[in-house]
Amino acid sequence: MKAGSSMQKFVLRRLAETCIVLLGVTLVTFLMMHLAPGQPLQANPELRLDPTAVERWLQLRELDKPLAAQYLAWLSRVCTGNLGISLLHNRPVLDMIRERLPATLLLTGSSLMLGLGAALPLGVIAAAKEGKPADGIIDFISLCFISLPGFWLGMILIMVFSYQLKLLPAAGMVTPGESGMADLFKHMAMPVSVLAAGTFAYYVRYVRFAVLEILNQDFVRTAKAKGVPPALILCRHVLPNASIPLVTLVALSIPFLFTGASVTEYVFSWPGMGRWIITATLSRDYTVIMAVNLIIAVLVSLANLSADLLYLVFDPRVRLRE
Amino acid sequence: MVRKSGLLLLIFFLLALGAGCSKRPKTHLPDILRVASLSNPLTLNPLFIRDASTAEAASLLHPALIGFDRDNLLPQPRIISEWEVSNDGLIYLFTLREDVFWSDGMPLTAEDIAFTLRVICHRDYTGPLYMHMHKISGAVEYRERHDSPLADGSISGVRVIDGHSFEISLTEKFASFLTHMAISPLPFHLLGSVNAAALESHEYSRTVTVGLGPYLLNEWVQDSYLHLTANNKYFLGKPKIENLYLCIVPNQETQLIELLAGRLDLLPTSVKVEDIAKLRDDPTLAVYSHLRLAYDYLGFNMKKENSPLADKRVRQALAMTLDREEIVANLLLGFGQVAHGPLSPLQFAYNSELEGMPFNPDWAQSKILEAGFGEYELKLIYNAGNLVRENVALLFKERAAKIGVKIRITLLEWEAFLDALHKGDFDIIILGHGTGVDPDLTYYWHSKSPGNSLGYSNTEVDLLLEEGLQTGDLEERTQIYRHAEQLIVDDAPLIWLYYREAVHAATANLKYFTPHPVSLFYNVHEWSLVQ
Numbered sequence: 001m002k003a004g005s006s007m008q009k010f011v012l013r014r015l016a017e018t019c020i021v022l023l024g025v026t027l028v029t030f031l032m033m034h035l036a037p038g039q040p041l042q043a044n045p046e047l048r049l050d051p052t053a054v055e056r057w058l059q060l061r062e063l064d065k066p067l068a069a070q071y072l073a074w075l076s077r078v079c080t081g082n083l084g085i086s087l088l089h090n091r092p093v094l095d096m097i098r099e100r101l102p103a104t105l106l107l108t109g110s111s112l113m114l115g116l117g118a119a120l121p122l123g124v125i126a127a128a129k130e131g132k133p134a135d136g137i138i139d140f141i142s143l144c145f146i147s148l149p150g151f152w153l154g155m156i157l158i159m160v161f162s163y164q165l166k167l168l169p170a171a172g173m174v175t176p177g178e179s180g181m182a183d184l185f186k187h188m189a190m191p192v193s194v195l196a197a198g199t200f201a202y203y204v205r206y207v208r209f210a211v212l213e214i215l216n217q218d219f220v221r222t223a224k225a226k227g228v229p230p231a232l233i234l235c236r237h238v239l240p241n242a243s244i245p246l247v248t249l250v251a252l253s254i255p256f257l258f259t260g261a262s263v264t265e266y267v268f269s270w271p272g273m274g275r276w277i278i279t280a281t282l283s284r285d286y287t288v289i290m291a292v293n294l295i296i297a298v299l300v301s302l303a304n305l306s307a308d309l310l311y312l313v314f315d316p317r318v319r320l321r322e
Numbered sequence: 323m324v325r326k327s328g329l330l331l332l333i334f335f336l337l338a339l340g341a342g343c344s345k346r347p348k349t350h351l352p353d354i355l356r357v358a359s360l361s362n363p364l365t366l367n368p369l370f371i372r373d374a375s376t377a378e379a380a381s382l383l384h385p386a387l388i389g390f391d392r393d394n395l396l397p398q399p400r401i402i403s404e405w406e407v408s409n410d411g412l413i414y415l416f417t418l419r420e421d422v423f424w425s426d427g428m429p430l431t432a433e434d435i436a437f438t439l440r441v442i443c444h445r446d447y448t449g450p451l452y453m454h455m456h457k458i459s460g461a462v463e464y465r466e467r468h469d470s471p472l473a474d475g476s477i478s479g480v481r482v483i484d485g486h487s488f489e490i491s492l493t494e495k496f497a498s499f500l501t502h503m504a505i506s507p508l509p510f511h512l513l514g515s516v517n518a519a520a521l522e523s524h525e526y527s528r529t530v531t532v533g534l535g536p537y538l539l540n541e542w543v544q545d546s547y548l549h550l551t552a553n554n555k556y557f558l559g560k561p562k563i564e565n566l567y568l569c570i571v572p573n574q575e576t577q578l579i580e581l582l583a584g585r586l587d588l589l590p591t592s593v594k595v596e597d598i599a600k601l602r603d604d605p606t607l608a609v610y611s612h613l614r615l616a617y618d619y620l621g622f623n624m625k626k627e628n629s630p631l632a633d634k635r636v637r638q639a640l641a642m643t644l645d646r647e648e649i650v651a652n653l654l655l656g657f658g659q660v661a662h663g664p665l666s667p668l669q670f671a672y673n674s675e676l677e678g679m680p681f682n683p684d685w686a687q688s689k690i691l692e693a694g695f696g697e698y699e700l701k702l703i704y705n706a707g708n709l710v711r712e713n714v715a716l717l718f719k720e721r722a723a724k725i726g727v728k729i730r731i732t733l734l735e736w737e738a739f740l741d742a743l744h745k746g747d748f749d750i751i752i753l754g755h756g757t758g759v760d761p762d763l764t765y766y767w768h769s770k771s772p773g774n775s776l777g778y779s780n781t782e783v784d785l786l787l788e789e790g791l792q793t794g795d796l797e798e799r800t801q802i803y804r805h806a807e808q809l810i811v812d813d814a815p816l817i818w819l820y821y822r823e824a825v826h827a828a829t830a831n832l833k834y835f836t837p838h839p840v841s842l843f844y845n846v847h848e849w850s851l852v853q
């Protein structure tokens with residue numbers, strides 16, 4: 001009962017803190033966005049746009065009002081669940097997110113699974129074979145992947161697989177006019193590999209370190225001394241303990257599943273959130289920038305909170321302060 | 323579990339790779355054409371187009387009322403089959419083709435045109451077209467006094483005579499008016515009851531449920547592609563290619579790779595000059611090019627106070643430092659033409675004998691000394707992502723230094739660049755001017771024009787430009803614009819650099835693709851793919 005109420009208090013306190021953080025994030029985003037030179041629509045002399053029409057456009061969207069009034073209006077809209085309408089596309093931001101999120105989740109989700117799926121066993125192997133050739137090879141691969149910028153790796157893959165070998169498509173998620181899983185997988189192969197390589201390199205070092213740390217603990221040594229088979233030690237004692245720090249890492253990476261990987265999406269013309277965010281930022285689509293930043297902030301806060309809560313569940317050493 | 327899923331995915335990828343290995347680049351099916359586009363259109367409503375990609379996509383769905391001759395860009399009948407202009411040049415009588423139908427079977431009528439003009443003149447309309455329509459009698463009154471949110475009522479100068487003819491009267495002579503009638507109409511029966519302010523965000527702008535164009539929108543997967551299907555009611559005949567996909571691939575290199583792999587069939591406008599030679603060697607591809615209706619320039623900010631650029635001699639001297647022939651040959655690899663003045667070689671008034679500022683560094687040096695330039699450092703801005711302009715900036719800096727003029731180059735991303743332009747925060751700018759189809763130079767060169775962002779002002783030029791719109795006689799207009807052009811060039815408000823060519827690459831299987839500088843897709847219904 002007592003534990004339950006302290007847990008409730010903890011969650012409530014964290015939620016209150018989250019609200020303050022969100023307010024701060026939106027305010028800073030709003031100010032930075034307006035400090036950046038330019039505005040969503042400017043008379044472009046190359047295209048002979050009419051400056052008076054541009055003024056009327058800004059007026060109809062209330063962008064000619066003082067910044068404080070604009071921010072408060074935005075805030076009151078968001079409190080009623082309205083994320084606003086994209087200034088450039090004239091469509092509800094939520095609809096635009098809904099159109100792009102599946103593509104992004106497919107890309108980021110599968111690369112996380114692939115990267116993590118490879119990092120877990122290889123990280124354990126590296127730790128178990130510490131100092132041996134297998135450890136060296138895994139270390140070398142992860143070092144390579146972590147040092148290669150995603151856009152560069154992406155471009156190299158495009159050069160080899162799309163330009164030279166003509167095996168894989170360099171752009172998009174589907175071939176227009178063709179359908180089927182094989183086509184989708186062909187489009188996914190390169191961007192997923194690029195992202196998975198980065199994820200793998202990032203996690204494999206953590207896994208190796210976490211497993212090594214546990215392997216050197218007294219209870220493991222005791223188990224070894226008692227003659228417990230190494231595989232059993234690994235499965236029953238080492239892995240459950242080593243997975244605890246990973247929980248935070250994975251939880252914290254969840255928000256980025258939703259926002260996509262801008263650079264990779266851009267390189268592979270992937271129709272997801274990341275590419276859209278870049279375009280919106282470059283074209284000063286204020287409502288989109290605000291909405292996306294708010295969503296990222298909410299997700300990061302929630303992910304932090306759930307990581308903390310998961311710790312409480314998984315790790316008996318962590319207890320709430322009364 | 324996680325590991326299993328990862329393995330499963332890996333297996334899928336390997337299988338997919340295997341499937342790819344056994345396949346040669348796609349052969350072109352006769353009924354599918356994949357056209358590249360650099361960005362997702364912002365709208366498909368023809369009255370709200372503000373960028374080139376959107377204009378390209380919209381032109382497949384919405385034909386213009388008027389077409390333009392390929393050789394001199396003079397107006398040609400299209401949906402408007404004929405027109406008559408009264409002797410005083412104030413009244414235009416238009417007749418529409420009778421065989422033009424909306425895709426829902428309703429005929430296109432003069433009511434649709436009148437409605438479209440009312441939308442353009444409505445106070446809540448924020449698109450770019452009103453600028454050219456305010457000379458219609460009653461347009462200004464309609465904009466200021468019509469208080470309904472709907473584009474209803476009437477503009478006094480627009481009179482519907484019958485289903486297929488209408489008359490427009492102007493408040494004053496406006497020789498280029500016909501070219502501004504190259505708008506695309508909206509369906510009155512579908513949108514007549516929509517508020518003018520809501521039209522831009524109306525579902526029609528995304529779905530185009532009813533259209534007049536060669537193609538109809540079947541599906542729009544945002545940021546991915548638009549699937550268009552041939553309109554069998556198109557007034558010039560049903561397009562031969564049944565399916566046209568506009569594939570959104572936001573970078574030129576990837577577009578090229580996809581073209582070479584056979585996954586794209588046409589790259590409109592976006593071929594880089596350095597890639598052309600390679601494409602020409604490929605027998606499976608064809609390369610097309612033509613001059614664009616735009617020139618690039620190095621412009622001088624004449625609005626800035628105490629700027630040495632207020633002195634004509636300094637501007638002339640700077641203009642003489644650049645060898646434009648060299649720029650066209652080395653930076654554009656010959657895919658362009660030196661620009662000497664603001665008239666385009668494609669316009670009827672073009673003066674091929676006009677001599678612009680000569681390339682003469684010695685003369686430039688003496689002019690600078692004469693003007694007493696001093697230690698001033700000029701700030702040159704240009705936008706990121708345009709390699710040719712970047713190279714021009716570097717070349718100019720080097721050449722200006724030789725006559726003792728210091729240049730500080732500032733590279734800006736597009737929005738920041740436009741912001742600096744509007745605030746006048748620059749001395750020299752590298753930008754382009756779209757010339758339009760009519761030789762009317764008012765937009766950039768009349769001292770009172772909103773498009774005159776460099777602050778150019780010459781009373782004699784103002785008078786000539788006003789005069790140029792008062793007569794419909796082509797010979798007379800030619801003389802007026804040539805005279806105005808000469809005066810502008812002598813004032814050296816900017817350095818005309820070049821008219822670039824628009825370069826397109828397509829599969830050699832695509833036949834009858836004959837790009838037009840005004841509209842790439844003007845004859846898309848005639849295109850065909852042969853095996």
